[in-house]
Amino acid sequence: MITIFYFAGLREATGTDREEADLAGKTIQELSAWVNSKYPHLSLDAVRVAINEEYALSEDVLQDGDTAALIPPVSGG
Amino acid sequence: MITIFYFAGLREATGTDREEADLAGKTIQELSAWVNSKYPHLSLDAVRVAINEEYALSEDVLQDGDTAALIPPVSGG
């Protein structure tokens, strides 16, 4: 299983801060498609994905137990 | 009369922090010459002069009651 984290506007739009999904073996791109099909009103255009707290590339592959965080445009500082 | 201030290395080299001199009507250049003749071991090459707490030009003229400060290269900060 993969744990998916939602932050900020994504957390409010999905109504959850995390969920589990059976996405081991899938790419980041496939993860995004899965999220998009579940929440069709979300725009993920500017959203980056981090796997296990590191920014990932869209072709990176998820492994069982990974955490995938959807990172909307940041605004710290 | 003009009051002349000496600071830092100039104060130590002249042995005084101030003195009076009858230089009203003289230019800054003439003031420097006067100081140099009194303290021939001083080098005033890099020294700027302030009249009444403002940097002055070498052709500026001293008026009675002015204070003239000899400002060696500064090193604050």
Place this chain on the structure above:
Amino acid sequence: MKAYEIVTEPIEPQRYADYVLRPEAGAVTLFTGHVREWTRGIRTLYLAYEAYIPMAEKMLTKIGAKIEEKWPGTKTAIAHRIGELQIGEIAVVIAVSSPHRRDAYEANEYAIERIKESVPIWKKEIWEDGTEWIGDQRKKPDVSNENKGLDSE
């Protein structure tokens, strides 16, 4: 305190300045980012920050390591606060010490640029008539239509 941390309590900037000071340091720059009341005519009541804490702390640590590599002899500490912040309160503090001042200024500014660009921290602005997650600091709240899909409204 840790040298790179996300905190929930008010930030005391002097602690970070003290942390980076060493006998060989001639210069310390301390940057604090504060909650501003007015942004181009829009009045902010307060801000709410949230972070992906473990990743944010890792990234702050990496920014510090990068700085010590780019500007040898510098030492850095960074903290960002999350939760509700009132006008004037400190959201972020960056302390950099260095033997020479140029490096301390440059490294400090580098740190804030990197934070704003990639550290997973989000700011929600609360105005008199609404709220919004700020998603791209180049945009103003009232013209951020491109990000509306991510907004809470």
Place this chain on the structure above:
Amino acid sequence: MKAYEIVTEPIEPQRYADYVLRPEAGAVTLFTGHVREWTRGIRTLYLAYEAYIPMAEKMLTKIGAKIEEKWPGTKTAIAHRIGELQIGEIAVVIAVSSPHRRDAYEANEYAIERIKESVPIWKKEIWEDGTEWIGDQRKKPDVSNENKGLDSE
């Protein structure tokens, strides 16, 4: 405290940062210049600073006014300490607040450059084997022959 001052007691930098903070300020930069123990292999025991106090305070005030002219919306406070300072102690503090961070960095660095260039303050370095008034910061103590005429040795 005054916004632009020469002081003889230890500097508390936070007081100057607090002084410049306002609701419209999003950024505060605080620079502190410290007594460094080692300068290119020469060990400093302590420093002694002296100033032409009224002129120095006037010039600091002018630097602040110039900053507020060049970077509208900024507010500045500057203090320089004189007398004997030990390793690590603060010689100078510059606080600048600004709506936006870029200005706060630039204005702060501008202030220290101007101070080092023209404010009548002098530093005497006391080493294990001697002392010297530092007359030109581009030179090192051991190569400052051109300034020997002004030295105390």
